[in-house]
Amino acid sequence: MLIATWNVNSLRVRLPQLSTWLASNPVDVLALQETKCPDEEFPHTELQALGYQVVASGQKSYNGVAILARQPIEAVACGIPDYLDEQKRVLCATVGGLRVINVYVPNGQALDSPKYQYKLGWLQALRAFVRDQAAQHPHLVVLGDYNIAPEDRDVHDPQAWEGQVLVSEAERLELTQLFDLGLSDVYRRFAQPERSYSWWDYRMMGFRRNHGLRIDLILATQQATQLCDSCHIDKEPRAWERPSDHAPVLANFNI
C-alpha cells in the first residue's frame, strides 16, 4: 500500500496539480494538509472522479486536513480527544488495515510568540493521543506537515536557522518524545540524497537554490516500519507552475 502526505497550500488552488500528480502517482492513501476549505465547500466530486474516497476536516482560510483513499475509509475521527482546538489539524482513519493519523502541526511563528506555546502544548496532546492509538493499532502511521526539521541535516543552512522556530530545541524534544513511543521517521530508514528537503520558501528562489527544510514526515510504529520497504520525496511538482511550497512524501507498506 503506497501512502503519501502533501501540504497543498489551498486544495482548491492546487486541484489541477493534485489531479496531474495522482494520474502519475496513483497512491492508495493520500493525506492532505492546509486544504483551507470548509467541509461544505470541499471538492468531493472532483476527487471522487479521480478514483478516491475522501474524508475531510476543514475550516475557512486556514488549516484543514483530508484523507483520500482508493479502498474504503473506516473508523474516521477528527481532532485530538480531550483537547479543545478550533483549528482543524488532525484527521484519523483506517484504510486496508493501516491506522492513519494525518497531522498539520502548528507552525509556532516565533519562539516568543503565544503560537509557539500553542505548538508545544499541541504536540504534547498529540503525543498522548498517539500513545493511545499505537496501543490500539500496532500498524499505525502518523504522517503530515510536522513543521519541525528533526535534525540539522534536514536544514539547508543550520547556522542561519539555529534557535529559530521549526528547528528549536523544545520542539525537537517533542518530536524525539514521539519517536520514544516506538515511532520511526521512515525516510531515514533508507538511503537518501544529500540535502533532501520537503519545503522550500517561495521567496528568493528557494527551490532553485535548494534552500529548504525537511518538515513533512511519515512516522510509523515498529510493526508498521517492518512492513515499509521504501520512502522518498517527490520534488517534481514543486517545479511546476503555481506549485505548493511543499513536496509530497511517499512510502510503501506491504500490508
Next chain:
DNA sequence: ATGGCTTAGGTGCTAAGA
C-alpha cells in the same frame, strides 16, 4: 537587511505561513 512569495478575504490592504 526579518524583506524577498503565495494564499484567503475582500476589493486595499492585512494576516499568516515556514
